[in-house]
Amino acid sequence: MAKPVHSMIRVLDEAKALDFYKRAFGLEIADNLRFDGFALIYLRHPSSPFEVELTVNYDRKEPYTLGDGYGHLAVVVDDLDAEHARFERENLAPGPLRDFKHNGATLARFFFVSDPDGYKIEVIQRGGRFG
Secondary structure (H helix, E strand, O other): OOOOOOEEOOOOOHHHOOOOOOHHOOOOOEEEEOOOOOEEEEEEEOOOOOEEEEEEEEOOOOOOOOOOOOEEEEEEOHHHHHHHHHHHHHHOOOOOOOOEEEEEEEEEEEEEOOOOOOOEEEEEEEEEEEE
């Protein structure tokens, strides 16, 4: 059986990306591999082995075009309202809180935030199918 291990995104500004993912989600550098022309930086939270791989291409000068195929990453939190307030205090520009229903019952409470490169991250209240 396959085990998910990471999701990769390309970032323009390494410092801005690292600052965002640390402040927003507490992700720390698990590995930082430097090559001629690019770097692979693996970020991880202590609660999970799943990693976000940041690819930094040193010669890139313009922001990446995200296209219309990318969706989002998702994380769960214990207290969505507190996290939303913290994101606001940190000037991370969270979107509005949403209550997503299915057949009249809440499926998920969440908000979205964008990283410095425009990638969307969904922040979901822990519980139900998102336990």
